[in-house]
Amino acid sequence: MTPEEGPEGPAPTQSRQLQELCALYVLGALDTAEATSLEARLRAGDADVVRAVTAWREIVEHLPYALQPVVPDPAVRDRLMRRMQDSSPIVVSSARWWRGPRLRVWLPRAAVAVLILALSWTVYDVRRQVSRLEAELQRLHSTAAESQQVLLLLASPQVTIVSLTGSAQAPQAGARVLWDTQHREWTVVTRNLPPLPPGKAYQLWFLTPGAPQPSRTFHPQNGYGMIQVPLPPEQTRVTGAAVSVEPEQGVTQPTGDIVLVGTFSSEGQ
Amino acid sequence: MCPQDRTETTLIRNLQAGDQQALGALYDRLAPLANAVLLRILGNRADAEEILEETFWHVWRNATDYDPTRGTLAAWVITIARSRALDRLRVQKRQASNPAAYAEEARAALTSAQPTPEDTTLQNERARAVAAALRVLPLEQRLPIELAYYEGLSQSQIAERLRQPLGTVKTRVRLGFIRLREALQPYLGARHDA
Numbered sequence: 036m037t038p039e040e041g042p043e044g045p046a047p048t049q050s051r052q053l054q055e056l057c058a059l060y061v062l063g064a065l066d067t068a069e070a071t072s073l074e075a076r077l078r079a080g081d082a083d084v085v086r087a088v089t090a091w092r093e094i095v096e097h098l099p100y101a102l103q104p105v106v107p108d109p110a111v112r113d114r115l116m117r118r119m120q121d122s123s124p125i126v127v128s129s130a131r132w133w134r135g136p137r138l139r140v141w142l143p144r145a146a147v148a149v150l151i152l153a154l155s156w157t158v159y160d161v162r163r164q165v166s167r168l169e170a171e172l173q174r175l176h177s178t179a180a181e182s183q184q185v186l187l188l189l190a191s192p193q194v195t196i197v198s199l200t201g202s203a204q205a206p207q208a209g210a211r212v213l214w215d216t217q218h219r220e221w222t223v224v225t226r227n228l229p230p231l232p233p234g235k236a237y238q239l240w241f242l243t244p245g246a247p248q249p250s251r252t253f254h255p256q257n258g259y260g261m262i263q264v265p266l267p268p269e270q271t272r273v274t275g276a277a278v279s280v281e282p283e284q285g286v287t288q289p290t291g292d293i294v295l296v297g298t299f300s301s302e303g304q
Numbered sequence: 305m306c307p308q309d310r311t312e313t314t315l316i317r318n319l320q321a322g323d324q325q326a327l328g329a330l331y332d333r334l335a336p337l338a339n340a341v342l343l344r345i346l347g348n349r350a351d352a353e354e355i356l357e358e359t360f361w362h363v364w365r366n367a368t369d370y371d372p373t374r375g376t377l378a379a380w381v382i383t384i385a386r387s388r389a390l391d392r393l394r395v396q397k398r399q400a401s402n403p404a405a406y407a408e409e410a411r412a413a414l415t416s417a418q419p420t421p422e423d424t425t426l427q428n429e430r431a432r433a434v435a436a437a438l439r440v441l442p443l444e445q446r447l448p449i450e451l452a453y454y455e456g457l458s459q460s461q462i463a464e465r466l467r468q469p470l471g472t473v474k475t476r477v478r479l480g481f482i483r484l485r486e487a488l489q490p491y492l493g494a495r496h497d498a
Contacts, residue, residue: 051475051478054478054481055474055475055477055478056474058474058477058478058481059452059459059474059477062449062452062453062477063390063452063453063456064452064457064458064459064462064477065458065459066458066459066460090485091481092375093375093492094481094484094485094488094492095453096375096376096378096379096382097430097434097484097488097491097492098434098438098449098453099337099338099340099341099382100337100430100431100433100434100435101431101434101435101437101438102337102340102341102344102431103340103431104336104337104339104340104431105336105339105340105343106335106336106339107335107336107339107352107353107356108349108353111335111353111356111357112328112331112332112335114357115327115331115357115360115361115364116324116327116328118357118361119324119327119361119364120324139322
């Protein structure tokens with residue numbers, strides 16, 4: 036090969052110009068416009084350009100070997116290693132991401148964090164369920180106590196049972212009054228009472244020959260409820276009972292719809 | 305695949321996997337050569353070592369950017385170092401502001417340079433071959449190549465510096481490359497590690 040030949044053999048004028056362009060390109064000495072143009076040809080895969088650039092690049096890569104290596108101050112290496120150990124952030128290849136130092140450090144931490152979160156959630160959930168079960172248990176205890184009380188009343192010879200029937204406003208509703216004559220106390224058990232409007236409650240009334248005597252208000256659950264109330268003073272003759280829809284705090288005279296009503300033939304019947 | 309290729313492949317694989325020892329090994333192999341290039345460009349030991357550290361830090365952080373089809377690992381590292389040094393040089397404009405001091409500092413830095421004990425026979429042979437090739441290169445061919453490589457001058461700046469027509473500079477660079485290729489023929493066409 037003669038000195039005039041480029042990487043691809045004999046060099047006509049056009050080829051010589053390309054060799055010169057590529058030689059200056061690998062040295063980084065081309066002006067911007069020429070470099071841009073040559074890079075476009077490289078990207079397009081121009082075989083002549085690729086061949087020339089590859090060949091000349093290999094020459095340039097050898098230039099440093101003409102220099103005598105110079106061992107740097109050991110402090111540089113120390114600084115580099117310390118810096119690396121302090122941060123250890125490295126962009127690892129996607130194929131080996133799981134082997135990177137960052138992952139080796141963070142994966143166990145992430146696992147512990149997930150475990151803690153999972154345990155926290157489990158503890159929270161268990162506590163929530165325990166609270167719900169406690170409330171349910173309390174409700175069942177209450178229901179059981181009420182049922183027990185009703186059973187005792189039913190078995191008692193001093194208790195008389197009278198019925199209240201639903202009015203036109205609550206035809207499906209009904210109630211039983213367990214009248215404890217000995218203790219002068221009523222236990223009223225209701226069923227199928229309609230849901231109450233907001234701010235309203237059901238109120239029990241003692242029907243007497245005069246005006247109805249107010250008793251307490253109550254809120255049945257799902258139409259069912261049980262209340263215990265003392266009877267009015269002995270001199271008051273109770274002839275029946277009624278339940279009406281009234282304001283929450285109760286009233287002294289019925290103002291709302293009567294939903295249950297019943298009359299007795301005689302007191303303590 | 306030659307043993308050196310295997311060594312380089314293993315090194316880059318470990319480096320990309322985040323092996324800190326691999327960076328240490330790479331540094332030990334390439335830092336003396338990279339440092340020599342940096343000293344030649346910057347002419348100042350402190351600046352050279354600062355850029356050297358930054359170069360290997362960049363290699364550590366961006367190991368996956370290395371593409372073996374585009375050159376050796378050594379070439380990649382030296383390219384990063386050279387590019388950063390030339391950037392620094394352009395900012396400092398040291399030669400323009402005080403060329404005499406620069407030349408003196410560069411000479412002092414290179415004179416005090418000690419060869420690394422880890423040089424292999426192949427490295428020495430190659431270094432000798434490259435040095436000899438450059439030495440026998442006619443000055444008018446060597447100068448434009450060195451001005452481009454070590455000072456980062458563009459072809460127009462080289463022409464201006466050497467007071468030669470641009471076409472002459474281009475031709476001399478090409479001829480210089482051809483002569484270098486002939487002299488380095490035994491070392492070309494195969495991968496060579498540092």
